[in-house]
Amino acid sequence: xxxDPAIITDNLPQIVDGLRLTILLWLAGTITGMALGFMxxxxxxxxxxxxxxxxxxxxxxxxxxxxxxxxFLLYYGGPMIGLLLNAETAGVLGLALYSAAxxxxxxxxxxxxxSVGQAEAGRICGLSEFQILCHIQLPQMMVTITPALVGMFIxxxxxxxxxxxxxxxxxxxxxxxxxxxxxxxxxxxxTLVLCYWVLVGATTWIGSRVERHMQRHLLPENGKTA
Amino acid sequence: MLxxxxxxxxxxxxxxxxxxxxxxxxxxxxxxxxxxxxxCMARISTVRIASLSARVYINVxxxxxxxxxxxxxxxxxxxxxxxxxxEASALLSLTVCTAGYQAEILRGGFxxxxxxxxxxxxxxxxxxxxxxxxxxxxxAFRLTLPALINETTIMIKGTSLISTVGILExxxxxxxxxxxxxxxxxxxxxxxxxxxxxxxxMTIAGDALIHxxxxxxxx
Amino acid sequence: xxxxxSAIEIRGLKKSFGKFPVLDxxxxxxxxxxxTCIIGPSGSGKSTLLRCMAFLTDFEAGSILIEGQPLxxxxxxxxxxxxxxxxxxAARERVGFVFQQFNLWPHxxxxxxxxxxxxLVNKLSKSEAAGKARxxxxxxxxADHVSKYPTFLSGGQQQRVGIARALAQDPHIILFDEPTxxxxxxxxxxxxxxxxxxxxxxxxxxxxxxxxxxxxxxADQVVFTDKGVIAAKGxxxxxxxxxxxxxxxxxxxxxxxxxxxxxxxxGRDVPAAAGQLGWGMPLVEGSGRA
Numbered sequence: 001x002x003x004d005p006a007i008i009t010d011n012l013p014q015i016v017d018g019l020r021l022t023i024l025l026w027l028a029g030t031i032t033g034m035a036l037g038f039m040x041x042x043x044x045x046x047x048x049x050x051x052x053x054x055x056x057x058x059x060x061x062x063x064x065x066x067x068x069x070x071x072f073l074l075y076y077g078g079p080m081i082g083l084l085l086n087a088e089t090a091g092v093l094g095l096a097l098y099s100a101a102x103x104x105x106x107x108x109x110x111x112x113x114x115s116v117g118q119a120e121a122g123r124i125c126g127l128s129e130f131q132i133l134c135h136i137q138l139p140q141m142m143v144t145i146t147p148a149l150v151g152m153f154i155x156x157x158x159x160x161x162x163x164x165x166x167x168x169x170x171x172x173x174x175x176x177x178x179x180x181x182x183x184x185x186x187x188x189x190x191t192l193v194l195c196y197w198v199l200v201g202a203t204t205w206i207g208s209r210v211e212r213h214m215q216r217h218l219l220p221e222n223g224k225t226a
Numbered sequence: 227m228l229x230x231x232x233x234x235x236x237x238x239x240x241x242x243x244x245x246x247x248x249x250x251x252x253x254x255x256x257x258x259x260x261x262x263x264x265x266c267m268a269r270i271s272t273v274r275i276a277s278l279s280a281r282v283y284i285n286v287x288x289x290x291x292x293x294x295x296x297x298x299x300x301x302x303x304x305x306x307x308x309x310x311x312x313e314a315s316a317l318l319s320l321t322v323c324t325a326g327y328q329a330e331i332l333r334g335g336f337x338x339x340x341x342x343x344x345x346x347x348x349x350x351x352x353x354x355x356x357x358x359x360x361x362x363x364x365x366a367f368r369l370t371l372p373a374l375i376n377e378t379t380i381m382i383k384g385t386s387l388i389s390t391v392g393i394l395e396x397x398x399x400x401x402x403x404x405x406x407x408x409x410x411x412x413x414x415x416x417x418x419x420x421x422x423x424x425x426x427x428m429t430i431a432g433d434a435l436i437h438x439x440x441x442x443x444x445x
Numbered sequence: 446x447x448x449x450x451s452a453i454e455i456r457g458l459k460k461s462f463g464k465f466p467v468l469d470x471x472x473x474x475x476x477x478x479x480x481t482c483i484i485g486p487s488g489s490g491k492s493t494l495l496r497c498m499a500f501l502t503d504f505e506a507g508s509i510l511i512e513g514q515p516l517x518x519x520x521x522x523x524x525x526x527x528x529x530x531x532x533x534x535a536a537r538e539r540v541g542f543v544f545q546q547f548n549l550w551p552h553x554x555x556x557x558x559x560x561x562x563x564x565l566v567n568k569l570s571k572s573e574a575a576g577k578a579r580x581x582x583x584x585x586x587x588a589d590h591v592s593k594y595p596t597f598l599s600g601g602q603q604q605r606v607g608i609a610r611a612l613a614q615d616p617h618i619i620l621f622d623e624p625t626x627x628x629x630x631x632x633x634x635x636x637x638x639x640x641x642x643x644x645x646x647x648x649x650x651x652x653x654x655x656x657x658x659x660x661x662x663x664a665d666q667v668v669f670t671d672k673g674v675i676a677a678k679g680x681x682x683x684x685x686x687x688x689x690x691x692x693x694x695x696x697x698x699x700x701x702x703x704x705x706x707x708x709x710x711x712g713r714d715v716p717a718a719a720g721q722l723g724w725g726m727p728l729v730e731g732s733g734r735a
Contacts, residue, residue, distance in 0.1 A: 064379075064422040064429075066386035069397055069414055076404070077411030120501055121548035124541070125562035125614065126534050135561060139552045161291035165390055176297050185301040193290050193298075200289035217552050217594035 007184045008191050011174075018174030019195055022160050025088065025170060026199075029095025030156040034149070036096060037103025044108055055104065062101035068162050070094055075166045091163040099156050106148045110141030142214045150207030157199050171195050232407040233416055236399075243399030244420045250385045250395060254320030255378055261321060262328035263363070269333055280329070287326025292387050295319045300391050316388040324381050331373045335366030368439055375432030379425045386421070396420060450513070452477045452618050452649045453498055458507035460493060467493045468504065469673040475618070475666075478647040482660035484684075485670035486696055491653045492545075494670065495622050498651065499542045500533055511536040512617060541611030541619040545626050547603045549595040549610075555582065556591040559610045567614060581613035582606070585639050601632030605639055612643075619643065621652040657700055661685045669693050 008015065044055045062070065074083070075090040085093065114137050122132040164173035172192060179188035212219075233240075269280035287295075299319045303310060310318065339362050347357040367374075389397035400417035404410030453475035460468040467490045475481050475498075483491045496502040498509060500517045509516045516536040518525050528536075549558050559578035563569045569577065582591055585605040595603055604624055611619050621640065625633040637659050644650060644663050654660055660667055660681065667684040669677040669692070677690040688694055 060426065061418075061422065064425040065418045066383035066397065066421055068386045068389070069400070069418050069421060072397075072401070073411065073414045073418065077414050080409070080411040115546075115548075117544060117546055117548040118550060121542075121544060121550070121610075122562075124499055124501065124537065125610070126537060126566035127562060128530075131565050135565065136550055140550070143552070158289075158291040161293045162387070164293070172291070172294060172297075179297075179301065185297075185305060189294065189298050189302060192294055193286065196291060196294065197286065197289040217554075218596055 004184060004187055007178065007182060007187045011178050014174055014178070015171070015191070018169060018171040021088075021168070022157075022170040022172075022195075023199070025091050025095065025163060025168070026157050026160045029092045029160075030099050030153055032092065032096035033099030033156070034103045034152075036100035037105075038107050040100060040104040041107030041111060044104065045111060059101045059104055062098055067094070067098050067159050068165065070098055071162060071166060087163070087166050087168045090166065091160075091168050094163075095156060095159060098159070099152060102152055102155075103149075106145050106152065107141070109148075110145040111137065113144045114140045139214075143218075146207070146211045146214050150203065150210070153207070154200050154203050157203060158196065161196075228412060228415075229409060230412050230416070232409055233403055233412040236403045237416075239399050239403060240396065240416055240420060243394065243396035243417075244424065246393075246395040247382065247385045247397075247421075248424065250317060250320060250388065250393075251378070251382045253317050254324055254385075255381055257317070257321045258324035258328055258381075259374075261325035262332055265325060265329035266332040266336065267358075269329060270336060284326050284330050287323060288330065290323075292319070292323050292384055293390065295323050296387060296391055312391060312393060316391060316393045320381065320384060320388070323384070324377060327377055327380075328374065331370045331377065332366055334373070335368075335370035336362055338369045339365045371436055371439065372432075375428065375436070378432070379428050382424050382428060383421065450477070451475055451510075452512060453651070454508075454510040454513075455494075455498070456508050458494070458497060458504055458509065460490075460497065460502065460504040466673050468497070471507070471673075471675060473668065473675060473678075475649065475651055477649050479665035480644045480650045480652065480663050481666045481668060482664040483651065483653045483668045483670060484655070484657070484660055484696075485676070489670040490673045491670045492622055495620050495651060495653045498620055499537060499540050500528075501542070503527075511539050514539070538614075539617040541614060541616035543604070543607050543611055543619060543621045543624050545623040547595075547600075547607045547627070549603055549606055551595050554592050554594055555587065555598070555606050558595065558606055559613045562610070563613055578609070578613055581609040584612065584642075585609045586635075599632055600628045601635045604628065604636045608636075608639055608643075618649040618651065621650065621654070623653050623655065625654070625656060655700075657685070657697070657704075669696070671696075 040055050040058065044052050046052060071090065071094045074085065074094050075087060078085055078090065118136055118140065119132050122136045127135070160170060161172040163170055164176070167173070175188040175192040175195075179185045265280045265283060268276040269284065271277055296316070296319045299310075299315050299322075300312075303315065343361055343365070344357055347361045352360070385395055386397040389395060389401065392398070394402075396417050400413040401410070404413035407413075451474040453473075455471055455473040455475075458468050458471040458473075459466070471494060473494075483494065485491045493502055497504050498511075498516070500509075503517060508518065508521070514532075514536040515528065516533065517528055519528060519532070520526055550561070553561060556575060556578050559581055560571075560574040563574035563577055564571060567574075579588065579591060582588055585608050587602060587605055587609065590598060590602065595606065598606065604627075608619075608624075624640070625636050628636065633656070637656065640650070640652070640659070641663055652660070652664075662681075664681050667679060667681050668675055669684060669690070671692050677684060677688060677693045684693060685697065688697070
């Protein structure tokens with residue numbers, strides 16, 4: 001078994017482009033999914049039973065079927081109902097729809113974790129429901145749900161690999177392509193593992209910083225009189 | 227618009243595919259659990275090298291997409307002289323992947339078993355192995371049941387990825403049928419419905435199991 | 446009381462949880478610049494009554510006027526309709542509320558807890574809001590704690606922040622929902638002292654409380670609720686002195702039974718500080734044990 005680093009350095013521009021595309025699709029899809037999930041969680045607090053039911057159905061479908069099948073449906077099945085998407089757009093949309101189902105659940109739990117009294121205190125001070133959401137409920141639920149949100153970002157970073165199956169030139173497609181063309185699987189696939197490892201590691205690190213920031217009001221050094 | 231009759235004519239193929247998916251899921255989850263118990267024991271052991279290797283394994287697997295694990299097993303193993311059938315390679319990939327996640331889940335479970343129970347076992351003269359087998363493992367299993375059931379549904383869905391290396395299972399069947407009758411949408415929708423049935427049945431059965439354990443605890 | 450117009454006017458208030466009536470046809474006037482204490486056994490509806498006065502709980506029938514402004518619902522019978530959010534806020538503007546569980550916002554500092562509503566609702570600039578919040582916090586004796594987060598304050602301090610938050614918006618009326626029930630006994634006194642100061646300033650206050658010492662010393666009007674109705678109402682002397690109502694009698698007897706230090710019979714020879722700490726005893730001059 002030999003290891004030839006030249007295969008990586010020779011194709012570096014292509015690899016960097018692939019990694020850049022992975023990060024772009026990942027962030028675009030996951031952030032859109034988070035926004036959509038948040039809106040669905042808001043709908044789930046609705047008093048209308050059918051609205052809550054529809055959200056549940058959405059969650060059940062997108063959590064109950066494989067991401068690969070969802071992507072195939074969008075990309076290969078979509079044109080049959082007039083939905084013509086290029087691979088990247090279908091990828092971002094797929095990532096967003098899939099992650100939204102999970103983000104909904106995270107935000108729903110977050111709403112449940114903020115006591116009713118917190119909102120009541122806002123209401124009695126005259127805050128609007130929107131202000132209560134932005135200034136009281138959201139910042140407080142972030143404390144409890146940040147780890148789950150970060151976990152979802154990590155899950156989604158790995159799901160982007162599946163987009164290689166539908167010809168998106170992201171990092172998995174690029175490196176496995178080089179590997180099969182030049183028969184250098186060891187070099188390319190280990191580099192691929194390293195890329196994801198760095199991506200996940202960086203997300204974990206950023207996540208722990210965010211978590212710490214969200215919990216600043218619980219840290220002892222902030223209990224001192226200034 | 228939608229036209230299911232063509233795909234439905236091939237429905238027995240879909241059922242065979244779904245059955246294959248179930249077998250791969252059951253196989254990888256069972257083997258993965260056994261592997262995970264070993265990795266977890268290594269991870270919490272006091273032997274530094276064992277603990278460190280387990281930690282590296284868990285961290286690397288959890289950071290690597292299943293698709294990349296498949297690529298590695300199918301392309302690098304033959305390269306280093308390990309010749310496996312595609313089916314065995316697929317099962318191996320799924321197993322090493324889920325083992326990393328299950329090991330981390332179990333570690334959380336073992337941490338939840340109180341020291342007092344272990345001491346109580348020691349007082350009655352149980353060996354370390356007996357304590358592990360009869361006190362720690364069953365309790366960790368119960369504590370981690372919800373997470374393990376979640377992992378089960380993840381892996382049922384995960385088996386769809388082995389279609390990319392040519393294994394004939396539900397997703398592959400759907401692709402084949404869709405390609406042959408030029409109606410991929412219907413074929414994929416049938417596959418999606420079958421996946422949904424499998425994961426939903428698993429979730430419902432899992433919830434029932436969790437409830438039963440919770441009731442046993444009360445009585 | 447000589448107030449011609451009541452601060453709060455409640456007529457025919459009805460509220461039930463399912464089939465169980467919690468408030469059954471309540472009529473009550475809250476006089477201006479006076480302290481009204483609502484006492485009664487738990488489950489008697491006193492907290493629900495108070496929450497209705499801020500429309501934190503809605504009600505099935507009846508009306509509540511806050512300084513003449515309808516709260517929650519307008520009109521009677523078929524013409525009865527729910528108030529718009531704007532109308533509710535217009536009535537609520539005059540009302541402050543202090544919660545049993547404080548309900549401070551844990552992600553904000555003490556100063557921000559008081560200043561945020563001033564910025565968002567009263568539209569003060571950041572510095573104006575901070576200045577006003579500091580003033581309110583100084584009034585409750587917390588000028589030194591403004592930059593701390595609530596988690597690091599004692600229960601008594603947290604409740605005083607709760608009072609400052611209510612006070613900062615210049616309410617005409619402050620409603621207190623068992624403000625000291627969640628506190629350790631040694632922290633009750635500091636909160637009651639702040640409330641005494643407010644009463645002395647002429648603030649209109651409605652206090653649901655179990656602190657009979659406070660009620661008998663500070664209240665101008667005492668309301669006794671039982672099983673969803675107002676069973677007795679009067680001056681502290683009337684309620685604590687020698688109540689005719691047998692329910693009030695047994696409630697108070699029971700209360701003093703529980704809250705009296707055994708070796709010292711209540712009503713006699715209790716140190717002055719005990720009154721502040723809420724150790725029960727009849728404190729109204731000339732009144733004896735029922």
